[in-house]
Amino acid sequence: MVTPVIELSRIEKEYPGVKPLDKVNFAVRPGEIHALLGENGAGKSTLIRVMGGAIKPNGGSMTYLGKPVSWQSPKQARAAGIHVIHQELALFPELSVAENILVDAQPRSGLGLISSRARHARAAEILSQLGVKISTHAKIDELPLADQQMVEIAKALVGEVRLLVLDEPTAVISGHEVDLLFDNMRRLKGKGVGIVYVSHRLEEIFEIADRVTILKDGQVAGTGPVGDLTRDE
Structure with a gap:
């Protein structure tokens, strides 16, 4: 069973x-x-x-x-x-798609600094897995609700x-x-x-x-x- x-x-x-x-x-x-x-x-x-x-x-x-x-x-x-996606999406509207997706798992360089390039590459990889085309540089408040929802789901796939x-x-x-x-x-x-x-x-x-x-x-x-x-x- x-x-x-x-x-x-x-x-x-x-x-x-x-x-x-x-x-x-x-x-x-x-x-x-x-x-x-x-x-x-x-x-x-x-x-x-x-x-x-x-x-x-x-x-x-x-x-x-x-x-x-x-x-x-x-x-x-x-x-x-366990990832719960409520009707009220838990996104930061003033931040980019990449920053929201990796908000709890920022990639860092060997010096311990946040790597913007690695962040956008990783976010693009996750969005590609979902089959959606959303710019990782776009601000959340610029996106339609459907894309915002996909960003929320992408956050769940980081781990x-x-x-x-x-x-x-x-x-x-x-x-x-x-x-x-x-x-x-x-x-x-x-x-x-x-x-x-x-x-x-x-x-x-x-x-x-x-x-x-x-x-x-x-x-x-x-x-x-x-x-x-x-x-x-």
Whole structure:
């Protein structure tokens, strides 16, 4: 049996007067696109933040690559290979594409100085892997949202990404841009990356996802292969 990239068991999160997660079980396998669905307030964002280390649960357990973990911060989760891309992109608009992609991993010369040439070369290499043509010298605030999103994904590829979480990525893009995003998701899936895909657009789920988990009022209402479900279900 394949060991999940991440597995959450009976996860609970409670705030005064509200319980956004109530004994939630959720797992993502290597090379799988797992859709996470639910109405606003169902608990999707809270579950994502637990996986990414931004929220500590009140109960339950989590394993990552087969080992028990308890993230102390998003930085710790990112260092382990978990990258969460929220609707609000975490980019520096006044900096270049290369500076944003390598913000946490600046290449340095033998004297310990940041190498601008190496930075642009490495950023161009990563963007090439994604199949996108974006100038590494361009400022983020000069780019359309679709390109900004690809820069955010490129940031995740600087290290060894094992789990990629995409929160409503198609809310700000359409048409060819969605096709490009899906092509890159399939490329990462082929490399064994586990992907969590959050969307309200059911037609996208049937096109891109392998499995689906549905949250309702903080609990799992159902989970299973996408091919076994109908739109009404």
